[in-house]
Amino acid sequence: DQQVKQNSPSLSVQEGRISILNCDYTNSMFDYFLWYKKYPAEGPTFLISISSIKDKNEDGRFTVFLNKSAKHLSLHIVPSQPGDSAVYFCAATYNNNDMRFGAGTRLTVKP
Amino acid sequence: KAGVTQTPRYLIKTRGQQVTLSCSPISGHRSVSWYQQTPGQGLQFLFEYFSETQRNKGNFPGRFSGRQFSNSRSEMNVSTLELGDSALYLCASSLTQTPHRELFFGEGSRLTVL
Numbered sequence: 001d002q003q004v005k006q007n008s009p010s011l012s013v014q015e016g017r018i019s020i021l022n023c024d025y026t027n028s029m030f031d032y033f034l035w036y037k038k039y040p041a042e043g044p045t046f047l048i049s050i051s052s053i054k055d056k057n058e059d060g061r062f063t064v065f066l067n068k069s070a071k072h073l074s075l076h077i078v079p080s081q082p083g084d085s086a087v088y089f090c091a092a093t094y095n096n097n098d099m100r101f102g103a104g105t106r107l108t109v110k111p
Numbered sequence: 112k113a114g115v116t117q118t119p120r121y122l123i124k125t126r127g128q129q130v131t132l133s134c135s136p137i138s139g140h141r142s143v144s145w146y147q148q149t150p151g152q153g154l155q156f157l158f159e160y161f162s163e164t165q166r167n168k169g170n171f172p173g174r175f176s177g178r179q180f181s182n183s184r185s186e187m188n189v190s191t192l193e194l195g196d197s198a199l200y201l202c203a204s205s206l207t208q209t210p211h212r213e214l215f216f217g218e219g220s221r222l223t224v225l
Contacts, residue, residue, distance in 0.1 A: 043216030
C-alpha cells in the first residue's frame with residue numbers, strides 16, 4: 001500500500017532554472033511531511049519539512065508547498081544548481097507512526 | 112558526533128542463506144528504523160525499535176526480523192534469502208519518538224542474493 005507517491009521517476013532541468021518535484025499522499029492522517037535528498041553511495045539526508053498547519057515553508061533555495069485538500073506537496077528549488085542532482089524522496093508521518101516514503105525522483109541539473 | 116554506522120557495507124549471499132545486518136545509531140538516539148530500498152519502490156519500511164521494543168512493523172514476511180539492544184544498537188536478520196531480497200538496507204536513528212522527528216540515515220548495507 002503506497003501511501004506516498006512520487007509519480008515522476010526522473011526530472012531534468014537547466015542550471016539556474018526552477019526544479020519542481022511533486023508528491024501525492026493518500027492517508028489523510030499524515031500531519032508532517034519531509035523531503036530527503038540522496039546521493040549515490042550515501043544515505044538519505046533531511047532537506048526540509050512542513051507541518052500540516054502550514055501551507056508553505058522556505059529554507060534558502062528550497063521551498064515546500066502543501067495542499068491538504070489535494071493531498072499534494074511539492075518541492076521547489078530555485079535556482080537549481082548542478083550539485084542539486086540527486087534522488088529526492090518525499091516522506092510523511094503522523095503521531096508516533098513510522099515514516100512512509102515515496103519511490104523517489106531523480107533530479108538532474110544540467111550545467 | 113559520529114553518524115549512523117551500518118555494517119557490513121556490502122555482502123553477497125546465496126538463496127536459502129540467512130544474513131544479519133548491524134546498525135549503530137547516533138549517540139543518544141533511542142529510536143532505530145530499518146528500510147529496504149529497491150529500484151522503483153523507494154524506501155519500504157521494515158520495522159522500528161525504541162528502547163528495545165518493536166514499535167512499528169511494515170508489511171514484510173516473517174523472514175525479516177530485528178532487535179534492539181540496551182545500548183540502542185540494532186540488528187536485522189533475514190532468513191531463507193530469496194533473490195528478491197537483493198536491496199540496499201538502510202538504518203535510520205532519531206532522538207525520540209516525537210511526531211515530528213527527523214531521521215538520520217546510515218550509508219546502508221547493500222545485499223546481493225545470488
